Amino acid sequence: MSQILDGKALRDEILDDLKNQISKLDQKPELVIIQVGDLAESNTYIEQKIKFGEKIGAIVTHKKLPLDIAESELIREIQLANDDENVNGIIIQLPIPQSLNKEKIIDSISPQKDVDGQTAISIKSLVVGSPTFIPATTKGVITLLDANKIDPSGKHVVVVGRSTLVGKPTALALLNRDATVTIAHKKTQNLQAITKSADIIVVATGKPKLITKDYVSENQIIIDIGITVVDGKLVGDVDFENVKDLVAAISPVPGGAGPMTVASLFQNLLEAYQKQS
Numbered sequence: 001m002s003q004i005l006d007g008k009a010l011r012d013e014i015l016d017d018l019k020n021q022i023s024k025l026d027q028k029p030e031l032v033i034i035q036v037g038d039l040a041e042s043n044t045y046i047e048q049k050i051k052f053g054e055k056i057g058a059i060v061t062h063k064k065l066p067l068d069i070a071e072s073e074l075i076r077e078i079q080l081a082n083d084d085e086n087v088n089g090i091i092i093q094l095p096i097p098q099s100l101n102k103e104k105i106i107d108s109i110s111p112q113k114d115v116d117g118q119t120a121i122s123i124k125s126l127v128v129g130s131p132t133f134i135p136a137t138t139k140g141v142i143t144l145l146d147a148n149k150i151d152p153s154g155k156h157v158v159v160v161g162r163s164t165l166v167g168k169p170t171a172l173a174l175l176n177r178d179a180t181v182t183i184a185h186k187k188t189q190n191l192q193a194i195t196k197s198a199d200i201i202v203v204a205t206g207k208p209k210l211i212t213k214d215y216v217s218e219n220q221i222i223i224d225i226g227i228t229v230v231d232g233k234l235v236g237d238v239d240f241e242n243v244k245d246l247v248a249a250i251s252p253v254p255g256g257a258g259p260m261t262v263a264s265l266f267q268n269l270l271e272a273y274q275k276q277s
């Protein structure tokens, strides 16, 4: 039996810790979530964040804006949150409509309030190895490894997926932790041989069960970030049932990387609050 990397249990520990710290504050940290449109998946993710925020005693303000909002109007909303000194963190729930300039919009967030580490300044800080805010999903992966005493230093880590939101920052954060990192994507040739050669595989593709038993080898650690709804159920990028007994440790979906993302976002929020105070 391999070790199951339990993100839910760790999320709950972080929840207690944050709740305890926030209970001692006079003013509660506030997160503003800006959503454009009404995508069902985004609604679910936002609900999880609101729930977690309520449990730890933070304020979460959800601004739902119309799908056809003008870019200037959206930037004005972000500016309002930037200027509001009660607001400590701001996130734009992705995706946003393609008609909007995503980079320009994200870069309108004040770097001091960029608790999902997505602005150019935050990303540069990750590239140079002294991150301000590590993107929440990436931070969750690192925390899950650390809590399970898995040190990426000197290990060969294969990150499958190269998105700006997940794959690239996760690869960079692991490089900063002295891993030897390979990044794979759709054009990667012979993915099986590459993943099999890894010590740690991190998968973020959104392709359900892409990583089958033919892609893994024994003694590996597998972190599955992928979440896809298939027949009403959440499915990861790893064929969990057929892989779990072949490797040393694996994170499940649901209950692995997902809960860690939410907890990490609020750790960043508290950090932002402390830096701003």
Ligand code: NAP
Residues within 6 Å of the ligand: 137, 160, 161, 162, 163, 164, 165, 166, 167, 184, 185, 186, 187, 188, 191, 204, 205, 206, 207, 210, 225, 226, 227, 228, 257, 258, 259, 261, 262
């Ligand atoms: P994305 O922007 O669609 O990026 C997917 C990446 O996977 C791309 O780089 C793509 O390669 C690569 N890819 C797709 N099919 C592949 C294949 N067959 N072989 C190798 N690489 C392949 O998605 P994302 O935003 O990074 O999200 C990825 C997954 O993580 C999704 O399921 C998403 O729901 C989930 N997610 C989970 C959390 C969490 O909290 N756990 C947070 C965010 C996202 P190319 O670049 O070549 O196209």
